[in-house]
Amino acid sequence: MFGVSSLATVTVEEISKIANTPKMFQFYFHKDRGLNDALLERARAANFNVLALTVDTITGGNRERDLRTGFTSPPKLTLDSLMSFATHPAWAWNFLTKEKFDMPHLSGYVSQGTNLAVSVGDYFSTMLDQSMNWNDAEKLCSQWNGQFALKGIMSVEDAKRAVDIGCTGIMVSNHGGRQLDGCRSPFDQLAEICDAVGDKIDVICEGGIQRGTHVLKALSVGAKACSGGRFYLFALAAAGQAGVERVLGNMRTEIERDMKLMGVTKLDQLSRDNLRFHPSR
Secondary structure (H helix, E strand, O other): OEEEEOOOOOOHHHHHHHOOOOEEEEEOOEOOHHHHHHHHHHHHHOOOOEEEEEOOOOOOOOOHHHHHHOOOEOOOOOHHHHHHHHHOHHHHHHHHHOOOOOOOOOOOOOOEOOOEOEOHHHHHHHHEOOOOOHHHHHHHHHHHOOEEEEEEEOOHHHHHHHHHOOOOEEEEOOHHHOOOOOOOOHHHHHHHHHHHHOOOOEEEEEOOOOOHHHHHHHHHHOOOEEEOOHHHHHHHHHHHHHHHHHHHHHHHHHHHHHHHHHOOOOHHHOOHHHOOOOOOO
């Protein structure tokens, strides 16, 4: 399954034309209700299978590296960024000569992040609706009327509430550890969440998934699946399509090899018998 967000640089319509595999749309809840309705309808019309509402990014975290480097989307010309352009001429040439950076799902509704340089933290803090609550999530789930997940669940209580409002899945995630300092890892929360709702809803583990053994550990705990963002984006940035194909191939090879070494021939043979937890957990 491939997932793309509201802040993507490629539209759901384009993706639908080139991908016949299952697709998930990661939904950011904006203050502009017209934009929210348009995003939902575009994802529906493009035959996306799952809508995943992001609930862990109601405001931007204190992303100190972004503050230090002055990172914005699209990039803003500063003394530091000009130096970076100068030391990366191929990237600079592509940026200056290729199609203009855009977030097409937002074009026509907001200028931030499309033709106005803004930091990710500022975008989240000013454009997203910080008053979003469980009633909004339930209404969106009803509007979508299909496979619906909450992305960013980290507690048993919230997992149970997701079941109550009609979700069919949850993504146990701390948004890559970039939001709340000191937050536990998704894997550390996984067992208790699977115990509470794993028989009622699909539980997906997101965050830190970089090797085949990470997938097998999460599935052994009780997750239905795993997901990764930086996992393929780093490969994409480094080597384009070939990089993504390589990293996905490596992951599949690792999972198959590790299953053989464990004596496992089917995923449903994975269980907590494969794991040893620290006594304090």
